[in-house]
Amino acid sequence: MTLQAGSNRDLWRRLVITPVATGAMAAGLLAGAATAAAQPAEPTTTETPTAAAEDAPRSCTGDDCKRGEPEPAKVNADQVLMQIYTEYAQGDGGGQVSKLIDDAVNLRRQGFRPSNANAEALAAALEYRPHQTPLVEALRNTIAYQRKLKAQAALSASQQGPVAGPVPVIPGMTGSLG
Structure with missing residues (x-):
């Protein structure tokens, strides 16, 4: 005759421990898959700087220092907004x-340009995509910034008074206009 009490306890342990262990193992596998890097670990270029370029002392003053160094490329705000808008235009x-880029483009269409x-x-x-937090x-x-510009424009327009100005009085005009 077998003892029934011990098997119930073992069955209960299996029913509780197995899903917990399986869930922990699945979470570990998913966490390991999420750490895959989007950028290669090593640079893919094979260029190596020459020893002469590294050892050459560089002394310069004023404008001489800027020669030979490329100017940093200026970013056009309209082009960047349009690039993001075409990629994320979902309504x-x-x-x-999608909602944020739609707001930014609508404000730009009203004439409020983003700063440099x-x-x-x-x-x-x-550059940080697919991670969207920096983009957000x-x-x-x-x-x-665009809303600040819009508020400043509205404030300056209200302080200037009416756009049409005073009504001119023409000599020989009789009667009221209103």
């Missing part, structure tokens, strides 16, 4: 980036 159902710093931040944030932060900062 209201497209997610956070905003354009550089947007271009730099594109850059878009939020861009929209905040």
Whole structure:
């Protein structure tokens, strides 16, 4: 005759421990798969700097220092916005980036251009994709700057008074206009 009490306890342990262990193992596998890097670990270029270029002392003053060094490429804010807009143009159902880029482009169409710093931040944030947090932060900062410009424009327009100005009085005119 077999003892029934011991098998129930073992069955209960198997029913609880097996799913927990399986879940932990699956989470470990998923976490290991998520750490795959988007960039190669080593540079793919085979260029090596020459020893003469490294050893040559460089002394310069004023404009001489800037010779030979390429100017940093200026980022065009409109081009960066359009690039992001074409990639993420989904409308209201497209997610956070889609809504933010839609707001930024609408403000740009109203005449409120992002600053050069905003354009550089947007271009730099594109380098971090598929991670979208830097892009979301850059878009939020861009929209905040554009809204600040819009508020300043509205404030200056309200302080200037009416656009048409005073009504001219023409000699010989009789009657009221209103």
